[in-house]
Amino acid sequence: MAIQLDTSITVRARDILNRTFGYAEFRGEQQEIIEHVASGGDAFVLMPTGGGKSLCYQIPAMLRSGIGVVVSPLIALMQDQVTALKELGVNAEMLNSALSVSQQMDVKWKLRRGGIDLLYVAPERLVLDSMLEMLSEVDLALFAIDEAHCVSQWGHDFREEYLALSVLHERFSDVPRIALTATADEPTRKEIIQRLNLGDARTFIASFDRPNIRYQIVIKDRPQKQLLAFLNSEHDGDSGIVYCLSRKKTEQVAKLLQDAGKDAIPYHAGLNATVRKHNQERFLREDGVIIVATIAFGMGIDKPDVRFVAHLDLPKSIEAYYQETGRAGRDGLPSDAWMTYGMADVAVLRSLIESSEADDAHKRLEHRKLNALLGLCETASCRRKILLSYFGDELAEPCGNCDTCLHPVETWDGTLAAKKAIYVAKQTDERFGAGYLVDIMHGKKLERLIGLGHDKLSAFGKGTELSEREWSSVFRQLVSMGYLKVDMERYGSIKLTSESANVLKGDVTISFRKDYAIHEKKGKAPRVRAASKLVDSKSVGVFEALRAKRMELAKEQGVPPYVIFHDSTLKAMAETRPVNLDEMSEISGVGEHKLAKYGVIFLDVLEKNRHEQQRD
Ligand code: ADP
Ligand code: ZN
Secondary structure (H helix, E strand, O other), X not given: OHHHHHHHHXXXXXXXXXXXXXXXXXXXXXXXXXXXXXXXXXXXXXXXXXXXXXXXXXXXXXXXXXXXXXXXXOHXXXXXXXXXXXXXXXXXXXXXXXXXXXXXXXXXXXXXXXOOOEEEEOHHHHOOHHHHHHHHOOOEEEEEEOOHHHHOOOOOOOOHHHHOOHHXXXXXXXXXXXXXXXXXXHHHHHHXXXXXXXXXXXXXXXXXXXXXXXXXXXXXXXXXXXXXXXXXXXXXXXXEEEEOOOHHHHHHHHHHHHHOOOOEEEEOOOOOHHHHHHHHHHHHHOOOOEEEEOOOOOOOXXXXXXXXXXXXXXXXXXHHHHHHHOOOOOOOOOEEEEEEEOHHHHHXXXXXXXXXXXXXXXXXXXXXXXXXXXXXXXXXXXXXXXXXXXXXXXXXXXXXXXXXXXXXXXXXXXHHHHHXXXXXXXXXXXXXXXXXXXXXXXXXXXXXXXXXXXXXXXXXXXXOOOOHHHHHHHHHHHHHHOOEEEOOOOOOXXXXXXXXXXXXXXXXXXXXXXXXXXXXXXXXXXXXXXXXXXXXXXXXXXXXXXXXXXXXXXXHHOOOHHHHOOHHHHHHHHHHOOOOHHXXXXXXXXXXXXXXXXXXXXXXXHHHOHHHOOOO
């Protein structure tokens, strides 16, 4: 009997996948998760951003009788999720303070009548007595707790309201619950399971690899220029996120990009609410907008066609880096994660950790996390291998899609240079920053230097074989290897570690990566049409025509363009050129509802642009 039930669930789930969502196959563990939850089981799902978590609760909610209640932390973004579902012909609604009283009444009425498959609710509203009361009177399919790491007090997205969600298990013990998150580290996982009472839930851990994202980490040199060169050469006209550490900097950088002719806008918690909302909406609703933001921006942003995430400052850990960069390329198309870093960043982050309220154990943990991130920055081997191994995933071969794979890094024997660098720091009582130490080794007769008597040191003038940049690379790499450290209290001064003596004694050989910043190519990078990276060369024009039509429709309806079709769907249209509705329905992302609503319109665009390329 049970087996029969399972097969019918499988068949019905696939049917919804094909007809409603327009997708041909489940991805990864989606099918297993859906079957488990649809059969009434609890689940805890760890999947990277863009992995396809939403289907894992949306399809079971549609398969089971009753309403699937989705807890989602950001009211501002619920609307887009609900709109996207409605576009697919799914009966989805939301209940939150953004609705008028009469709209809320309307939703409640539908709720009682059983006309809703998915109901999106903010956590603070869900746990209100009146809400729980109402839910206890209707048939419930499941509870989905999205962004479940918000329940973790250690995590960076902690939300008080999430703690109260344990009430769901107590009050509705027979309704299946599925908690989902993209945050992977072990302590957070444990905390989620414990706080949400998910001890008996089946845990699904997907591979964390995001093969379509290309990782690049460059040495900070003239960062804003570097950013512009990167955007011009690889992402002209693309939509993306630029992360900065401070609010002020987001505004400066947005201005700089605007002056360079980009459609860039700032976003941070200090902007007034109207401006913030407006900027977020522009980013979501228009093509090609760049948002320059602090980390306040991003959670819950489902925009699938973010083509790049750039970091002008270091994030504080590999988890944070992975989560932030994960916002690129949810649609699976080629995307970039690009970052600049320098030693000053490290000093700033270290002092932020030190000045925080946390206890010593927590501070040590934060320092270790930062060290792991530095290891990623300084590595001469595949970045993806390092990232994935941090999350417990092993990659057998180098990935071929990160900067170190694409442009293998040369190394050089730096044993002597390392000795000199450590020695000069020691001779000056570990009280100075790298820049000053290089001045000593370069033998610069600076007033301050002479005043301190440092021109008398044996190290004075003994390091002219390397340039300033090369020395700063040496210091940075020694710090990331643990042979030196950057003092946190005294801004940026270089200190010895317990390992330094081994270098001075000559017990270790040290090899450094040659810094590619030094060999960076000169001159202006040529602008490249962004679409040409996404579709084959013969289809660029058609792809752009399809996108223009999509934008027009999106504007008319006041919805984000990706709610109509994703780039990946338009790409498939441009490359395969369907000529009738039947062929159109074969395209991934074209479900029944969208076929009926948009099929003819997009066929018409293809027809009009037929001359752009002959069909094969
Ligand atoms: P997450 O919530 O894990 O970040 P989403 O649920 O938003 O990811 O899915 C990421 C993207 O992948 C979305 O654009 C979604 O429509 C698409 N997607 C999900 N599952 C499939 C599938 N089986 N086939 C094709 N596309 C899919
Ligand atoms: Zn690689």
